[in-house]
Amino acid sequence: MMQSLTQWVVYLAVSLILSGCQLLQIKPVEFTETDVVDVDYRTTFTKSGWAPLSNGLYRHKKGAENGEDLVVRISSQRVLADVNNDGHLDIVAILITDPGGIGYYRELSVVLGGEERKALSAVNLGDRTKVQSVAVENQQILVSVLQHDEEDRICCPSQSKQLIYTIVNDELQAVTE
Helix, strand or coil: CHHHHHHHHHHHHHHHHHHHHHHHHHCCCCCCCCHHHCCEEECCCCCCCEEECECCEEEECCCCCCCCCEEEEEEEEEEEECCCCCCCCEEEEEEEEECCCCCCEEEEEEEECCCCCEECCCEEEEECCEEEEEEEECCEEEEEEEECCCCCCCCCCCEEEEEEEEEECCEEEEEEC
């Protein structure tokens, strides 16, 4: 009787441990608002193609061609949403890059969430383009911007445009431009 009770307790303990391990494997860690500022983003402006942000900022000493610091920062226009319809939150963010000089470039950058986080190649939205909003609807990324018209001064883009992107084979693809 004592041996069967011991076997039963051991069996119950092992079953609980194994079921706990299975639960841990099923639930991947989701992105949070805090993660957004401390993620490695893809960018078109660094030699490595990466901007590992810390507190929303990446600075590379003498990373620009003219010898000045290259600075990448995350803008306030960002969204946590399931862009690729896999049930996990993804980061959709606008990065602002000062390559050392007079330009300030905006890029659309996406990091897919889930068990294996993956940063997609960024899309350059232009120099001094003003991003008005970023949203995700029906697995499409909607970016409202003001871009430069031929007659605009460099400071003041006036052409309103709605850019739409979707993810195809883990790459951002323009639906409209």
